[in-house]
Amino acid sequence: MKERKTIEPEKLEMINNDIDELQEKTKEQESITSCFLVKPANQWIQEAKMRPIPKLLFDKFWFEGELCILFADTNVGKSILAVQMANSISKGKAVDGFEIEAESKKVAYFDFELSDKQFEKRYSDDYKDHYIFHDNFLRVEINTEADVPREFKDYEDYLCHSFETVIEKHKAEVLIIDNITYLKSDNERAKDALVIMKHLKALNKKHGVSILVLAHTPKRDATKPITKNDLAGSKMLMNFCDSAFAIGESASMPALRYLKQIKQRNTEQVFHAENVAVCKIENPHNFLKFVFEGIGSEEEHLRHYTTSDISDRDSTVMDLKEEGLPNTEIASKLRISEGTVRNTLKRLDK
Numbered sequence: 409m410k411e412r413k414t415i416e417p418e419k420l421e422m423i424n425n426d427i428d429e430l431q432e433k434t435k436e437q438e439s440i441t442s443c444f445l446v447k448p449a450n451q452w453i454q455e456a457k458m459r460p461i462p463k464l465l466f467d468k469f470w471f472e473g474e475l476c477i478l479f480a481d482t483n484v485g486k487s488i489l490a491v492q493m494a495n496s497i498s499k500g501k502a503v504d505g506f507e508i509e510a511e512s513k514k515v516a517y518f519d520f521e522l523s524d525k526q527f528e529k530r531y532s533d534d535y536k537d538h539y540i541f542h543d544n545f546l547r548v549e550i551n552t553e554a555d556v557p558r559e560f561k562d563y564e565d566y567l568c569h570s571f572e573t574v575i576e577k578h579k580a581e582v583l584i585i586d587n588i589t590y591l592k593s594d595n596e597r598a599k600d601a602l603v604i605m606k607h608l609k610a611l612n613k614k615h616g617v618s619i620l621v622l623a624h625t626p627k628r629d630a631t632k633p634i635t636k637n638d639l640a641g642s643k644m645l646m647n648f649c650d651s652a653f654a655i656g657e658s659a660s661m662p663a664l665r666y667l668k669q670i671k672q673r674n675t676e677q678v679f680h681a682e683n684v685a686v687c688k689i690e691n692p693h694n695f696l697k698f699v700f701e702g703i704g705s706e707e708e709h710l711r712h713y714t715t716s717d718i719s720d721r722d723s724t725v726m727d728l729k730e731e732g733l734p735n736t737e738i739a740s741k742l743r744i745s746e747g748t749v750r751n752t753l754k755r756l757d758k
Contacts, residue, residue, distance in 0.1 A: 463508075464508055466496070466503070467506040467507045467685075468675045469653045469669060469679065470493075470620060471674045473618055473650075474619075474650035474651050474673075475605075475608055475609055475649050475651075476650060476651045477621050477622075477623055478620060478654070478655070479622070479623040479624060479638070479652065480624070480655035480657075481625050481627070481657065484655050485689050486586070486624075487519075487586050487587075488530075488689060490584050491517065491696075492697045494515045494517045498513065498515045498542040499542045499544070503700075504699070505700025506685070506700065513544065513582050514544045515544060515581070515582040515584065516578060516580035516582070516583050517546065517548060518583065518586060521587065530691075531694060532694050533694045546574075571583065572615075575611065575617055581617055581618065582618045583619045584620045584622070585620070585621050585622060587621070587623060588621050623639060623640060625639060625654075626638075626746075627736075627745055628745055630744070631711045632710070633707075651669075651672050651674070653670055654667070656706065656709060657709075664687070664688050664709065665686075665688065666684040666704065666706065667687065682706070683703055686709075687699055688701055721742065722752055725756075735749045
């Protein structure tokens with residue numbers, strides 16, 4: 409019988425250490441790959457206590473560390489307000505009429521809407537006497553000449569990676585993306601919205617950055633209050649954001665806009681249907697902006713149809729349908745929802 413070899417104590421200790429290290433690495437790997445992170449409730453609270461209380465970035469609409477959505481119809485002023493917010497946060501100075509608690513932060517504004525010349529026009533006096541932004545305000549455009557590196561499966565994957573590069577290279581603390589429809593050819597499909605929001609939420613968690621995403625509404629019925637259902641791809645987008653607010657256009661006074669909270673987690677709903685923030689868009693010198701007018705009720709700004717108005721609208725719907733226009737185009741022309749057109753035609757048996 410062969411003599412059984414014994415392991416020297418020093419070597420045994422090394423082996424045990426290696427095993428412990430391997431087990432620790434396995435635990436770490438499981439925490440990365442597992443779908444769930446499981447900890448005692450008290451541990452979650454202890455860890456949360458180590459992080460600062462979120463401060464206001466744009467009043468009760470948007471807090472530090474949140475992934476927030478701002479949505480509105482086309483040409484209502486999303487970009488105007490978003491640049492104004494970026495300017496405010498970069499300086500740590502509040503937009504008149506609204507609160508800010510955060511100190512000056514570095515903001516990366518991803519502008520997929522305007523060319524540099526269009527941007528210049530908005531923030532100058534007819535291309536002269538330009539507004540001077542804070543150095544913390546970074547404006548970002550798509551580099552249309554860039555080729556997609558081989559390690560990325562497609563342009564979208566490369567684009568998502570580039571967001572993180574901006575955060576790490578330029579130390580951006582706040583991202584504003586204007587707007588999400590550029591990132592997907594059809595973000596109204598739930599799976600497309602899911603891909604974008606999951607990636608942005610991951611960046612939000614990993615780097616602690618605050619993110620504002622601009623999105624659009626399909627044509628909506630201007631007689632009804634704004635709700636989460638007015639956001640394109642609403643279910644998925646709303647599931648992944650921490651807060652959301654909307655800009656409404658006043659039907660009674662077209663020059664006015666109102667801001668309404670749609671979703672919030674860090675505060676109660678302050679700017680609700682009976683307490684919307686009313687503004688108008690002005691360019692007193694070299695900065696196109698929202699000017700706070702006061703507080704009002706959303707009802708004051710909704711369109712109200714009289715019996716004759718409805719009759720005229722019904723006739724117009726019928727005329728346009730007889731011309732062969734699809735329901736979507738009729739809705740766009742009359743600034744009503746496609747559902748209203750469909751219901752009108754059904755009611756009139758057309």
